[in-house]
Amino acid sequence: MKLQTKFGAERPNATYQQVLEQKKSDKITALYCRLSNEEAQRSESISIENQRRILLKFCEDNGFTNTRVFADDGETGVFFDRPALNEMLAEIRAGNVSTVIIKDQSRIGREVIEIGLLKRTFDEHNVRFMSAEDGLDTAKGFDIMSLLRDVFNEWFVADTSKKIRAVQRRKGLAGEPLSYPPYGYKKAPDNPKHWIIDESASKVVKKIFQWCMEGLGVSHIANRLREEQVEIPTVHAINNGLLNNSSGRVFDPYDWNVNSIAKILGRREYTGCLINFKTFTKSYKNRKKMQSDPADYAVFENAHEAIITVEVFDQVQQIRNSGKRRRNSSGRVSILSGLVHCADCKSKMYLSNGACLKSEQDNYTCSGFRTKKKCCDSAHFIRRVVLEKAVLLRIQQLTAFLSEHEECLVEKLELQDNDKFARNLADDKKTLAKAEKRIKELDSIIQQLYEDKVSGTLNAERFVKLSEGYEQEQNDLQAKVKSLQKKFTEQVQSRMNVDMFLNRVRKYTNITELSTVMLNELVERVEVHARTERYTKGTQQIDIVFNYVGNIDGIQAKSAEIG
């Protein structure tokens, strides 16, 4: 008998009693399927139909007969809402079921009560429980309760983590420091919740802020600290008993790195405040530290003695945030730094303003020329004040033009667009229509070829040759259609860009000086051309490439007089 050999060969652990039960074919093999709402919405491939198919195949392969499917479709997984499960349990209690089979363990919910009830019911009525895909089988010693192990573990960890978080939250909100004191502070010996100044380290912090104010970049600062043989924060902490070097790692004591200096320069704690909740972790499962939104910080002013004044701190932030607009050795800043490029070799132009130069002598030169990296044959020398004046004038012209001839400007920008994108707009549209039509034709030609091949009017060799040719043509056309469509979308995008740009320009009527914010909003780059003649004769063209719309011809003066 097939059933018996199957059992004998593959399930040596099945008890005699269970084999007997199964053999009495008047008992039902219950196949339980479940699909939760969530899963249905995610349209996963575990549809009820799919589960049913897998289970029936499993029964056929393993000799289970008299099957009956119990299916809970779109149930939430909350036990008491599952009619098919209840129906199946009723059959079990009536003594009509020998075996329950599910697709895999995720088909039962993860409710403790539910698993407990299943366990009790199955045991009481001597029901064998199996899963088709993950090989669970009570006849092989599987215990349903073990499904709870994972549930419990997860629950336990989550709960502990939640409690720890709640405690931390409470402490943090009460103004208790949640982190170690930053370099420059240490815990007070009599009260570890209070930070006091670490004399020697705080002097270094002051120096770092001072040097930044003087215009030194972080790498310069790092070099100076190295030269002065100042110990790095980690080594300082170890040598002063603030930190255990449990790893026994050996440090280069003067190896200051730019990141730690940048971090020191950004720590508001030095102004005397305590900031909690600067970082957070998403959950106990993902310990990665994330930066909080500053709006979520808990800030406690005057929590400890300040090392840096608020004024100095704010100034340093301004210097640091302006990033590309950093001051150099003279301490002077050009509002245009980072935006200026050589019109010929496209290299950046840098400001040279040695400390001995007067402010009016500050000038930009092409870095491609200076470094000889690009073969640029002119320094494109321009004085900072001249360039700044020219850029201001250009923006003033633009805003004046906009307020007086708005329509004219819009038209100009749109025309410029048309030039850029669709000089042959009409032709492109025709080409597109033609290509789309031909693609459809080719579809039916290829279809016809298949039919001819099937009917035998076309031999295989000829079919391959012809169809390859047509398919190639079709592919080429499809690529063409795609690129044309892209071009059309770009055109629409560019119309939107014109609007965005004009909205920004409108904010700046009657400006009298350049500002960083305005430049960021309006200007993508400034391109400086070489002088038409050497030395101070001749003129020098300056182009402004605006954000969104690029270069605007016609309204700007073509050149700036050399001052």
Ligand SMILES: [Zn+2]
């Ligand atoms: Zn150049």
